[in-house]
Amino acid sequence: MLEGKKIVLGVTGSIAAYKAALLVRLLVKEGAEVQVVMTPSAKEFITPLTLSTLSGRPVLCDFFNSGSGAWNSHVELGLWADAMIVAPATASTLGKMAGGVADNLLVTTYLSMKAPVFIAPAMDLDMYSHPSTVRNVEILKGFGNHVIEAAEGELASHLNGKGRMEEPHNIVARLKEFFSVGEDMKGMKILVTAGPTYEKIDPVRFVGNYSSGKMGFSIAEECASRGADVVLVSGPVSLDCKHPAIKRVDVESAREMYDAAMAEFPSCDAAVLSAAVADYRPAVQATEKMKRNSGAMTLELEANPDIAAALGKVKTGRQRLVGFALETCNGEENAIAKLEKKNLDFIVLNSLEDKGAGFGCDTNKVTILTREGKSEYPLKSKKEVAKDIVQRLFRLFVLFFLLLLPLQASADGEELKAVVSLNASKVQGTNSEVFKQLEEALDEFINNRKWTSNTYEEVERIDCNFSFVVNSYSNDGSFDCSLMVQSSRPIFGSSYSSTAFKYEDKSIKFSYQQFDRLEFIEENLDNNLTAVVAFYIYLIIGMDMDTMGELGGSEFLNRALNIANNSQNLGDAGWKAGSSNNNRYSIIDDYMNGAMEPIRKMMYKYHRLGLDTMFKDAAGGRKEITEGVALMKKAYEDRPLAYFTKLFTEYKVDEIVNIYSKCTSDEKKSVVETLSNINPSLSSEWDKITKNNNY
Ligand code: CTP
Numbered sequence: 001m002l003e004g005k006k007i008v009l010g011v012t013g014s015i016a017a018y019k020a021a022l023l024v025r026l027l028v029k030e031g032a033e034v035q036v037v038m039t040p041s042a043k044e045f046i047t048p049l050t051l052s053t054l055s056g057r058p059v060l061c062d063f064f065n066s067g068s069g070a071w072n073s074h075v076e077l078g079l080w081a082d083a084m085i086v087a088p089a090t091a092s093t094l095g096k097m098a099g100g101v102a103d104n105l106l107v108t109t110y111l112s113m114k115a116p117v118f119i120a121p122a123m124d125l126d127m128y129s130h131p132s133t134v135r136n137v138e139i140l141k142g143f144g145n146h147v148i149e150a151a152e153g154e155l156a157s158h159l160n161g162k163g164r165m166e167e168p169h170n171i172v173a174r175l176k177e178f179f180s181v182g183e184d185m186k187g188m189k190i191l192v193t194a195g196p197t198y199e200k201i202d203p204v205r206f207v208g209n210y211s212s213g214k215m216g217f218s219i220a221e222e223c224a225s226r227g228a229d230v231v232l233v234s235g236p237v238s239l240d241c242k243h244p245a246i247k248r249v250d251v252e253s254a255r256e257m258y259d260a261a262m263a264e265f266p267s268c269d270a271a272v273l274s275a276a277v278a279d280y281r282p283a284v285q286a287t288e289k290m291k292r293n294s295g296a297m298t299l300e301l302e303a304n305p306d307i308a309a310a311l312g313k314v315k316t317g318r319q320r321l322v323g324f325a326l327e328t329c330n331g332e333e334n335a336i337a338k339l340e341k342k343n344l345d346f347i348v349l350n351s352l353e354d355k356g357a358g359f360g361c362d363t364n365k366v367t368i369l370t371r372e373g374k375s376e377y378p379l380k381s382k383k384e385v386a387k388d389i390v391q392r393l394f395r396l397f398v399l400f401f402l403l404l405l406p407l408q409a410s411a412d413g414e415e416l417k418a419v420v421s422l423n424a425s426k427v428q429g430t431n432s433e434v435f436k437q438l439e440e441a442l443d444e445f446i447n448n449r450k451w452t453s454n455t456y457e458e459v460e461r462i463d464c465n466f467s468f469v470v471n472s473y474s475n476d477g478s479f480d481c482s483l484m485v486q487s488s489r490p491i492f493g494s495s496y497s498s499t500a501f502k503y504e505d506k507s508i509k510f511s512y513q514q515f516d517r518l519e520f521i522e523e524n525l526d527n528n529l530t531a532v533v534a535f536y537i538y539l540i541i542g543m544d545m546d547t548m549g550e551l552g553g554s555e556f557l558n559r560a561l562n563i564a565n566n567s568q569n570l571g572d573a574g575w576k577a578g579s580s581n582n583n584r585y586s587i588i589d590d591y592m593n594g595a596m597e598p599i600r601k602m603m604y605k606y607h608r609l610g611l612d613t614m615f616k617d618a619a620g621g622r623k624e625i626t627e628g629v630a631l632m633k634k635a636y637e638d639r640p641l642a643y644f645t646k647l648f649t650e651y652k653v654d655e656i657v658n659i660y661s662k663c664t665s666d667e668k669k670s671v672v673e674t675l676s677n678i679n680p681s682l683s684s685e686w687d688k689i690t691k692n693n694n695y
Contacts, residue, residue, distance in 0.1 A: 002027065002030035002031055002032040002172070002175065002176060002179060003030065003031035003032070004031060004032070004033070005031075005032045005033070005082045005083065005179065006032070006033045006035070006080055006081050006082045006083075007027055007032045007033065007034050007035070007081065007082065007083050007084070007085060007175075008034075008035050008036075008037060008077055008080075008081040008083075008084040008085070008109060008113070008115075009023065009024060009027070009034055009035070009036050009037070009055075009084075009085050009086075009087065010036075010037050010038075010039075010084060010085065010086040010087070010089075010093075010106040010109065010110065011036060011037070011038045011039070011042045011046065011051065011087070011088070011106075012038075012039045012041070012042050012086065012088055012089055012090045012092075012093040012106065013039055013040075013041030013042045013043075013044060013045055013090055013092075014042075014045065014088040014089075014090045014122045014123065014165070015045065015122070015156040016087075016088035016122035016156075016164070016165035017042050017045035017046040017088055018045065018046055019087070019088065019165055019167070019168050020036070020046060020051060020087060020088070021046060021050055021051065021054055022168040023085070023087060023168035023171060023172070024036065024051055024054040024055050025054050026168050026169060026172045027172060027175075028054065028055065028056070030172060030176070033057075034055040034057070035055070035057055035060070035077065035080070035081070036048075036051045036052070036055050036057070036059045036060070037059070037060045037061070037077070037105055037106050037109050038051070038059055038060070038061045038106070039061070039093065039104050039105075039106050040061060040062075040104060042061075043061065048061065060072045060077075060105055061105060062105060063105055063108075072105060074105060074108040074109040074111075074112045075112045077109050077112065077113075078109060078112030078113045078114050078115075079112075079114055081113065081114075081115045082115050082179075083115050083116050083117070083118065083175060083178070083179075084109070084110065084113045084115060084116075084117045084118070085117075085118045085119075085120065085171065085175070086106070086110065086117065086118070086119045086120065087118070087119075087120035087122075087148075087165060087166075087168075087171055088120060088121070088122030088165040089119045089120060089121045089122065090121075090122065090123060091121075091123050091127045091128075091130075091132075091133050091136075093106065093107070094119070094121060094133060094136040094137060094140065095132070095133075095136050097110050097119070097136075097140060098135075098136040098139040098140050099136075116144075116145075116146060116178065117145045117146065118145070118146045118147075118148055118171070118174065118175065118178075119140060119145055119146070119147050119148065120148040120150070120165050120166050120171055121133075121137065121147070121148075121149075121150050121163075121165070122150060122163065122164065122165035123150070123163050124155055124156070124157050124159065124163050125155060125159055125160075125161030125162055125163045127163070128150055128161075128162055128163040129162070141240055142240065144242055146174070146178070146242065148166045148170075148171055148174055149162075149166070150162055150163050150164055150165060150166065151164045151165075151166050151167070152164065184226055184227060184394065184517075185223060185226035185227045185228035185390075185394060186226075186227035186228070187227075188223075188227075188228040188229070188269045188270070188397070189228065189229045189230070189231070189267060189268045189269055190220075190223045190228050190229070190230050190231075190268060190269065190270050190271070190272065190393075191230075191231045191233065191261060191264050191265055191268040191270070191271040191272070192216050192219050192220045192223070192230060192231070192232050192233070192271070192272045192273075192274065193216060193233045193234075193257060193261055193271070193272075193273045193274060193275035193277075193307065194211075194213040194215070194216020194217055194219075194220065194232060194233070194234045194235070194237065194274050194275055195211055195212070195213030195216060195234045195235035195236060195237040195239075195275055195276070196208050196209045196210070196211040196213075196235045196236065196237075196275070196276050196278070197235045197251070197252065197253050197254040197256075197257055197275065197276075197277050197278045197304075198235065198236055198252050198253060198278075199253055199254065199278045199280070199281035199282060199304070200252075200253070200281075200282065200285045201282050201285065201286065201290065201299065202285065202286035202287075202288065202289050202290045203286075203287070203288070203289055204289050205290070207278055207280070207281065207282065207299075207301075208236075208278065209276050209278065210276075211235070211237075211275070211276035212237060212239070213234055213235065213237030213239050214239065214362065214382050215274050215324075215364060215382050215385070215386065216232070216234065216272070216274035216275060217232070217234075217237075217239050217241055218382045218383045218385070218386035219272050219274060219386045219389060219390060220232040220241060220243075220246050221241065221242070221243055221246070221383075221386070222383070222386040222387055222389075222390045223272075223390055224243035224244075224245040224246050225243065226390065226394070227245075228245065229245050229247070230243075230245060230246045230247065231246075231247050231249060231264045231268065232246050232247065232248045232249065233249045233251060233257055233260045233261055233264065233275070234248060234249070234250055234251070234275075235251060235252065235257060235275055235276075236250075236252055249264075253278075253281065253304075254277045254278050254279075254281065254304035254305065254307070255281075255304065255305065257275060257277060257307060258304075258305045258307050258310065261273075261307050261310075261311065262307075262310060262311070262314075265311050265314065265319075266314070268319070269318070269319060269320065269397070270319060270320040270321065270322065270393055270396075270397075271311055271319075271320075271321055271322070272322045272389065272390075272393065273307060273308045273311070273321070273322065273323050273324065274324050274348075275307070276326065277304065277306075277307060278304060279303065279304055279306075280301035280302065280303055280304060281301065281302060281304050282299055282300070282301060282302075283300040283301060283302040284300070306342070308321070308323045308338075308342040308344065309341065309342045309343070311342075312342045312343030312344060313343065315343060320345045320393060320396050320397070321342070321343065321344045321345055322344060322345060322346055322347070322348065322389065322393055323338060323339070323342055323344040323347045323348070324347065324348045324349075324350070325338050325347050325348070325349045325350075326350055326351075326352065327349065327350075327351055327352070328351070328352045331349050331351040331367070332349065332367070332369060332374065335347045335349040335367075335369050336369055339369060339370075339371070345370070345396060346368055346369060346370045346392065346393075346396075347368070347369050348366050348367075348368055348389055349366060349367045349368075349369055350364055350365065350366050350367075351365075351367075354379070355379075362381055362382055363379050363380060363381055363382065364379070364380065364381075364382050364385045365377065365378065365379040365380070366385055366388075366389075368388075368389070368392055373433065374433075375433050375434075375437075375514050375515070377513075377514070378475065378476070388513075388514075388515060391515045391516070391517060392515050395515060414450060414452075414454075414455065414456040414461065415450075415451050415452055415454070415456050415461060415462060415537075415541055416446060416447060416451070416461060416462050416464055416537065416540070416541075417447075417461040417462065417463050417464070418443075418446045418447050418464045418465065418466055419464070419465045419466070419467075420439065420442050420443040420446055420447070420465075420466045420468075421439065421465075421466070421467050421468065422435055422438055422439040422442065422468040422469075422470065422481075423467070423468065423469045423470065424470040424473070426469065426470060426471060426472075427470050427471075427472060427473045433514060434473075434477075434512070434513075434514045435470065435473075437514050437515060438479075438512050439468075441512075441516070441517070441518045442466065442468070442518065442533065444518070445518040445520070445530065445533065446466060446533060446537065451534075451537055451538070451541060451556075452541060452556065462487050462488075462489075462540060462541065462544050463487065463488050463489075463490075463497065464485070464486060464487035464488070464540055465484065465485070465486045465487075466483065466484075466485055466533070466536070467483065467484040467485075467486075468481045468482070468483050469481060469482045469483075469484075471507065476511075477511045477512055477513040478509070478510075478511050479508075479509070479510050479511065479512055479529075480507055480508070480509050481507075481508050481510075482504060482505060482506050482507060482508070483504070483505045483508055483532070483536070484502075484503075484504045484505075485501065485502070485503055485504075485505070485536045485539075485540065486499060486501065486502040486503075486651075487499070487500050487501045487502075487540040487543070487544060488500055489544060489547055489607055489611075491611045491612060491614070492611075492612035492613075493612070494614075498607060498611055498652075498655060499651050499652065499655075500540075500543055500544055500547055500603075500607065501539065501540055501543045501544075501651075502647075502650075502651035503587070503647060505532070505536075505574060505584065507573070507574065508528065508529065508532050508572065508574065509528065509571075509572055510527070510528040510529035510532075510572075512529060518530050518533075520533075520534050522534070522559070522562070522563070525563065525566050525567050525570065526570075528567070528570045528571075528572050531563055531567045531570060532572070532574070532584070534563060535560050535563045535564060535567075535584060535588075536560075538556045538557065538559040538560035538563065539556075539557065539560045539587075539588060541553065541556045542554070542555070542556035542557030542558075542559075542560060543557070543603065546600050546603040546604060547603050547604060547606075547607035547608055548604075548608060549604065549608075550600075550601055550604045551597070551600050551601065551604075552604070553600075557588065557591065557592055558592065560588050561588045561589065561592050564577075564584055564585045564588050564589065577589070581641050581642070581643045582643040582647075586642075586643060587643060587644055587647075590639060590642035590643065590644055591642075591644050593639065593642075595635070595638040595639045595642075596635050596638070596639055596642055596644070597635075598631035598632070598634040598635040598638075599631065599632055599635035599642075599644065599645060599648075601631050602628040602629075602631035602632050602635070603628075605624045605625070605627050605628040605631065606624070606625050606628035606629075609621075609624035610622070610623075610624035610625035610628055611625070614659075622659060622662075622663055622667070625659060626663075626667055626670075626671060629670075629671050629674050629675070630670075630674070632645060632648070632649075632674065632678065633674040633677070633678070636674075636677065636678045645678050646678060646679045649675055649678055649679040649682060650679065650682070653682055653685050656671075656675065656689075657685055657686070657688050657689055657692075660672075660689040661688065661689055661692035668689050668690055669690075671689065672686045672687070672689050672690055675689075
């Protein structure tokens with residue numbers, strides 16, 4: 001994600017400047033180009049030589065190069081960069097940046113910066129909480145900068161508190177997140193309502209509620225970061241929204257929110273209604289401040305419009321509507337009633353009975369209810385909850401388009417005709433919804449994707465099975481599954497099919513939360529599940545092509561090999577090179593090893609020349625298979641430990657016994673000898689060839 005990105009790293013004079021070295025290293029490791037700019041006092045804490053060595057570029061500190069007299073152009077840096085990070089940022093630099101005090105190259109570079117700026121403050125806890133620092137941070141946020149809050153912990157002063165610069169790997173993660181803007185919601189427009197509404201009693205008083213708006217703002221940010229255009233209609237909150245794709249409409253009362261939402265909704269694909277709208281407003285709003293009377297006072301209230309219900313009435317067939325329910329008792333029952341009453345597609349229930357959920361806090365614990373069922377989520381940050389909700393919304397559109405465009409959808413997945421199953425019977429008593437979702441997501445991932453640029457006719461697709469069995473699962477989403485992968489080829493001119501590949505992967509460890517998207521980026525493998533599945537898909541396609549033409553599957557087998565090579569640090573034993581002769585890595589590594597070329601040639605002889613001609617010309621077909629077995633023998637002798645040779649004899653045993661039971665005793669003798677060498681554990685099967693007298 002940071003590959004090729006140009007980053008200006010501003011380093012200021014703080015003890016935490018030493019962390020800049022690691023930050024540069026991590027950025028460079030991610031493929032970014034880093035230009036370091038230091039303040040004069042930063043040089044007291046870390047040498048420019050360290051940072052220039054790590055970044056591979058001279059560090060800039062002064063307005064002019066003291067040797068050549070050349071001007072160090074902050075203007076050019078401002079245009080060159082894709083992002084600027086100021087880390088660590090001292091209180092003094094924050095003040096200068098906020099106030100535009102341009103007395104060093106770092107601040108002039110900041111003032112000339114056209115790219116987004118990330119600021120990671122570092123200072124003592126009292127300095128960090130001082131009102132002037134707090135104000136400067138707010139000003140900088142208000143300018144649209146991304147402030148990476150300092151963390152809590154032991155400080156240079158040995159005091160404990162908030163002020164430690166965020167760890168470099170977390171800063172890099174923030175940057176990656178920023179640049180990983182998905183585009184899957186591009187072209188969509190989403191309306192979000194957020195915050196409370198204030199209903200005026202008189203010029204200085206109102207009826208309102210405690211909503212902070214955090215949930216709605218996180219949803220708006222999430223939609224925008226996935227490429228959608230967002231209209232955020234917000235009640236009075238003290239939050240900023242940073243993303244340029246968010247159009248913010250500030251309102252105060254429920255009626256203003258209603259007007260804004262009704263005006264925007266017709267051009268939107270969906271609305272997420274997270275606002276805590278006041279159901280009632282004072283029937284009369286005094287124009288002057290109301291005076292205290294000696295007796296009690298009665299405030300007459302009248303009903304506000306129900307925005308969700310009004311949108312539910314005008315919703316078209318292509319639009320989706322998501323509501324929230326904040327309940328103090330009978331949560332699910334009340335939420336389902338609201339779903340129906342307001343014509344919502346799903347409703348997000350947060351119960352005030354749950355600790356850490358609801359108004360004000362940064363976390364939330366939600367249950368999503370649809371007409372079909374419910375999904376409960378653990379306590380998460382509101383940002384994470386927003387991801388879950390938006391993903392759920394996005395899936396509604398995916399399903400809609402799949403239903404609407406069945407032809408295009410099926411044309412997408414061309415190579416495989418895969419039966420995908422996930423058996424979770426070993427892990428009883430856990431959330432079964434997550435297994436259903438994972439099975440669906442896997443099916444979609446495997447079958448609705450184009451894995452090659454080749455065209456496959458319906459009848460040419462590869463029949464295969466991906467059968468997962470869940471060995472263990474825990475509620476945080478960690479899975480350990482086994483996977484049986486099998487593919488087969490129809491034999492020409494017959495109704496018989498022959499297994500081309502079959503293997504049981506005993507343990508795949510991965511993490512999956514309900515509604516996670518299964519993503520696979522071949523150049524950046526960071527999800528073990530999709531890496532493993534893509535690996536087997538390329539292996540199946542490649543082996544299938546090896547059966548169609550001699551060494552025909554190289555392109556795809558090499559892709560499987562690449563995945564195995566690039567997955568070494570995914571921490572899954574199945575990828576580990578040199579640790580076993582029968583894990584994923586060694587299967588493909590052996591198969592593509594030059595010494596094993598005979599076995600690849602065997603795949604062609606055996607399946608295409610042998611099996612295909614078997615029914616046309618028995619002797620001819622058998623001859624090819626015999627030659628195939630001889631190739632297998634050669635591969636075995638050249639690389640005796642290669643597991644695939646043995647594996648092949650295992651899943652082909654019945655077929656081989658059947659074929660050779662019908663051949664001459666000379667043929668039997670050589671074939672049985674070879675097979676017994678390759679796989680002695682099946683000798684009783686091979687003996688059947690000799691014993692069966694079908695010739
Ligand atoms: N909502 C709305 N307009 C209103 C009231 C609620 O758009 N005037 C929306 C909220 O944004 C939320 C959903 O309707 O998405 C449910 O809000 P809630 O206040 O829980 O429901 P009410 O219908 O007001 O029911 P009650 O207050 O009686 O629980």
